[in-house]
Amino acid sequence: MEVRKENWNYFRQSYPEAHRAYEEFGKALGSGPLDAQTCALIKVGIAAASQFDLALRSHIEKAIQAGCRPEEVEHAILQTAVTVGFPRMMSALMVWREEKKRL
Numbered sequence: 001m002e003v004r005k006e007n008w009n010y011f012r013q014s015y016p017e018a019h020r021a022y023e024e025f026g027k028a029l030g031s032g033p034l035d036a037q038t039c040a041l042i043k044v045g046i047a048a049a050s051q052f053d054l055a056l057r058s059h060i061e062k063a064i065q066a067g068c069r070p071e072e073v074e075h076a077i078l079q080t081a082v083t084v085g086f087p088r089m090m091s092a093l094m095v096w097r098e099e100k101k102r103l
Helices: 003-014 016-030 036-050 053-065 070-078 086-102
Strands: none
Touching: 003 016, 003 053, 036 053, 036 070, 036 086, 053 070, 053 086, 070 086
16 A cells, blocks of 8 residues: 555544544535636646645546546646746656656
8 A cells, every 4th residue: 555545544544533524624625616627736736836745646646536637737737837946846747757657
């Protein structure tokens, strides 16, 4: 099992009430005018810009599950360069390239 999924399972099992609250919070924010794919790509961009590699890996996976095409995920990552800088984008691009191999 992957480390991030193992850690998520630990959180879910150790803190079930907090996990439920987090899940409900996410569902509440997910209902709105943006479709699931757009929301997923925004989350990829935020995780990439923030350099949260584990979150980026998770959001890449979720974006693909939401029906985003690989080129859309990559484009979302590329968009971060003009706002947060080329080095951060390149770091996220490296994570993406590693994750793409697993798809």
